[in-house]
Amino acid sequence: MHLRIDEAAELELELEPELELELEMENGDVKPARSSVEASAMAASYNDQIRPLLDAVDRLRQLNVSQEGIQLPTIVVVGDQSSGKSSVLESLAGISLPRGHGICTRVPLVMRLQDGDDPRLQVEYGNGTVVPVASEAEVADAIEAATAEIAGSGKGISEAPITLLVRKKGVPDLTLVDLPGITRVPVQGQPEDIYDQIAGIIRAYIAPKESIILNVLSATVDFPTCESIRMSQQVDRTGERTLAVVTKADKAPEGLLEKVTVDDVHIGLGYVCVRNRVGDETYEEARAAEAALFAEHPLLSRIDKSMAGIPTLARRLTQIQASIIARCLPDIVKQINDKLGRSSDELGQMPPDLATVADAVREFYHIVKKARASLEKVLVRGEFDEHPDDRRLHGTARIAEMLACYASKLPALCPASGEPFLVEEMRVLEETKGINLPNFLPRSALLVLLRKKLESVAHVPHDLVAQVWGYVEELVMGILQRHSRSYPQVQPSCRRAVQSLMDKARARSTQHVKELIDMELVADYTANPDYTMKWNNTMKDDGHGVFLRAVEDPCRLPTVDLPGYGETDVSHLRAHPRLASQAFDLRARLDAYWSCVVLRLVDGLALHILYSVKHLVEKDLEEELADQVVGSNMDGVERMLVPTPATAAKRDRLRKSISLLRECRELVANTMDKINAAATDRL
Numbered sequence: 001m002h003l004r005i006d007e008a009a010e011l012e013l014e015l016e017p018e019l020e021l022e023l024e025m026e027n028g029d030v031k032p033a034r035s036s037v038e039a040s041a042m043a044a045s046y047n048d049q050i051r052p053l054l055d056a057v058d059r060l061r062q063l064n065v066s067q068e069g070i071q072l073p074t075i076v077v078v079g080d081q082s083s084g085k086s087s088v089l090e091s092l093a094g095i096s097l098p099r100g101h102g103i104c105t106r107v108p109l110v111m112r113l114q115d116g117d118d119p120r121l122q123v124e125y126g127n128g129t130v131v132p133v134a135s136e137a138e139v140a141d142a143i144e145a146a147t148a149e150i151a152g153s154g155k156g157i158s159e160a161p162i163t164l165l166v167r168k169k170g171v172p173d174l175t176l177v178d179l180p181g182i183t184r185v186p187v188q189g190q191p192e193d194i195y196d197q198i199a200g201i202i203r204a205y206i207a208p209k210e211s212i213i214l215n216v217l218s219a220t221v222d223f224p225t226c227e228s229i230r231m232s233q234q235v236d237r238t239g240e241r242t243l244a245v246v247t248k249a250d251k252a253p254e255g256l257l258e259k260v261t262v263d264d265v266h267i268g269l270g271y272v273c274v275r276n277r278v279g280d281e282t283y284e285e286a287r288a289a290e291a292a293l294f295a296e297h298p299l300l301s302r303i304d305k306s307m308a309g310i311p312t313l314a315r316r317l318t319q320i321q322a323s324i325i326a327r328c329l330p331d332i333v334k335q336i337n338d339k340l341g342r343s344s345d346e347l348g349q350m351p352p353d354l355a356t357v358a359d360a361v362r363e364f365y366h367i368v369k370k371a372r373a374s375l376e377k378v379l380v381r382g383e384f385d386e387h388p389d390d391r392r393l394h395g396t397a398r399i400a401e402m403l404a405c406y407a408s409k410l411p412a413l414c415p416a417s418g419e420p421f422l423v424e425e426m427r428v429l430e431e432t433k434g435i436n437l438p439n440f441l442p443r444s445a446l447l448v449l450l451r452k453k454l455e456s457v458a459h460v461p462h463d464l465v466a467q468v469w470g471y472v473e474e475l476v477m478g479i480l481q482r483h484s485r486s487y488p489q490v491q492p493s494c495r496r497a498v499q500s501l502m503d504k505a506r507a508r509s510t511q512h513v514k515e516l517i518d519m520e521l522v523a524d525y526t527a528n529p530d531y532t533m534k535w536n537n538t539m540k541d542d543g544h545g546v547f548l549r550a551v552e553d554p555c556r557l558p559t560v561d562l563p564g565y566g567e568t569d570v571s572h573l574r575a576h577p578r579l580a581s582q583a584f585d586l587r588a589r590l591d592a593y594w595s596c597v598v599l600r601l602v603d604g605l606a607l608h609i610l611y612s613v614k615h616l617v618e619k620d621l622e623e624e625l626a627d628q629v630v631g632s633n634m635d636g637v638e639r640m641l642v643p644t645p646a647t648a649a650k651r652d653r654l655r656k657s658i659s660l661l662r663e664c665r666e667l668v669a670n671t672m673d674k675i676n677a678a679a680t681d682r683l
């Protein structure tokens with residue numbers, strides 16, 4: 001059954017009003033129930049409601065849910081060394097714990113006290129070691145033995161807890177954690193950083209807001225000087241979850257009443273003064289002595305009964321414990337569900353466990369498919385929903401920028417030689433002249449010049465191709481790597497595949513550029529009407545006419561303003577007016593034709609690049625990857641079958657966490673079922 005959060009919340013509402021009555025009754029001595037019927041009803045409701053909850057929380061503690069970051073409501077006993085922590089626990093449990101000088105409690109001790117008719121004593125530690133303890137006299141030894149096993153036999157400490165279960169008639173139903181006492185100066189044989197170690201353990205237990213701090217203070221000391229007060233104030237400034245137990249009331253009765261009423265150390269939950277077992281007293285003798293002390297002592301008898309004695313302390317603690325459990329439970333249920341959801345999601349997102357080569361092949365093609373889909377988006381269709389903010393990955397836009405930059409690098413006018421106007425053209429005409437009519441322009445003159453001009457810009461398309469493929473390679477590599485990151489084993493093969501693919505693409509494009517240029521040299525041809533229009537414009541009277549008149553008439557100024565060429569000196573052409581006229585015509589054709597050539601170079605290469613990228617993404621990539629990774633003998637995919645240690649460890653951790661959380665959820669749900677069933681029975 002799944003426990004819903006609102007169910008747990010309901011439980012809290014049901015519990016709280018009844019709590020006071022039941023608990024007071026439980027200890028009998030304060031306010032007896034008005035009738036025996038009432039009393040047994042309350043006892044029944046206590047057993048039906050509170051006990052199962054305590055058990056559930058104790059069981060969660062045993063399951064160690066705190067390792068999942070879920071904090072349990074816990075009463076934590078803190079106090080300076082020899083303040084009497086262990087003695088207080090002894091008094092509550094009615095048994096002997098290791099006591100002595102120096103540091104006795106070296107590991108956290110979880111004391112589970114259970115009121116029950118079937119007495120039982122046992123020590124639990126490590127991963128499920130359970131040691132039954134035959135008699136109360138042996139408890140101290142059993143704890144010491146377990147401590148030695150966990151923290152060594154020296155004076156070292158450890159954060160791994162020991163659980164002591166004490167079930168006997170009359171003990172309060174309580175679970176408390178006793179922590180190593182705070183010691184300022186290491187004693188011989190203790191590590192130098194003992195203070196930090198202990199402080200670290202204590203802080204881990206008292207910091208969660210679910211913890212109640214039971215601060216044990218000796219009546220013999222000045223409270224504000226206590227280290228344990230300083231520490232608990234660090235995590236609970238207002239003291240709202242701190243309860244003080246003042247021990248050794250018998251040793252320092254003077255001024256005790258003032259100390260606990262003035263409250264200059266901010267204890268929100270109040271003080272309880274006690275007298276523990278002294279020397280070899282039995283438990284019963286100690287209780288009797290304590291009762292007598294607070295009843296008869298001239299100073300101590302003035303302390304209010306609600307602030308004195310172990311029975312009062314037991315009652316206060318059971319009360320506090322029940323209310324923190326009821327308060328925290330809904331949140332615990334929520335945390336368990338949240339954690340479970342998160343761990344399951346995380347596990348679901350991990351790559352599947354591959355068992356056979358067929359699994360691996362299927363998974364591999366799945367990766368390829370995803371990579372291909374991403375690449376189609378960024379390189380073909382220009383969709384950037386996967387990486388809206390990473391401009392490097394916006395492939396189509398970046399390639400368009402490269403193409404625009406390429407077009408601007410190709411000169412709009414046919415590049416000139418740097419010699420005076422038309423000198424180059426005249427030289428070429430001289431060398432290509434034939435035996436023919438003088439007013440025919442030799443076609444080879446145009447081709448010779450065109451070849452020269454084309455060669456001077458041939459590096460520009462080659463540079464573009466290199467730039468585009470460099471970019472595409474990086475992009476494809478990145479996206480493929482991202483999709484295959486769960487299988488680092490195949491990444492080297494993928495990298496090789498991309499490299500070999502890119503080498504081929506580059507070679508094809510280089511060949512294409514070479515062909516584009518070579519084709520331009522096969523013939524001077526264009527169907528573009530711009531050519532004739534431009535040539536006609538230059539050859540009109542305000543162009544060719546003005547030019548001719550300046551060359552032929554030595555009386556005119558040697559510089560003329562020619563459309564398209566600007567202020568031009570023609571004095572050097574006056575010696576060869578006929579050749580200059582032809583050269584002007586040749587130059588006009590070359591310029592008009594050049595813009596057609598540039599257009600072809602830009603458009604042709606742009607289409608080639610778009611086509612090649614599309615082809616690469618939609619076809620070549622898949623084939624090349626299949627060749628490299630699947631290959632003929634499947635050795636690439638076989639590598640996928642062996643998970644990397646990191647993946648295996650993560651999967652393992654998540655599985656363990658999920659099964660633990662499921663167990664916890666089940667446990668809480670069953671407890672609620674039990675409580676609800678009991679409530680129905682009573683109606």
Ligand code: GDP
Nearest residue numbers: 081082083084085086087099100247248275276
């Ligand atoms: P811990 O180090 O905080 O666990 O302190 P212990 O419980 O070991 O107590 C330190 C010493 O104080 C022991 O010798 C106890 O017998 C003694 N002690 C503890 N509580 C009382 C008390 O209420 N009255 C007297 N007279 N001695 C106490």
Ligand code: MG
Nearest residue numbers: 085086104105
């Ligand atoms: Mg101790």
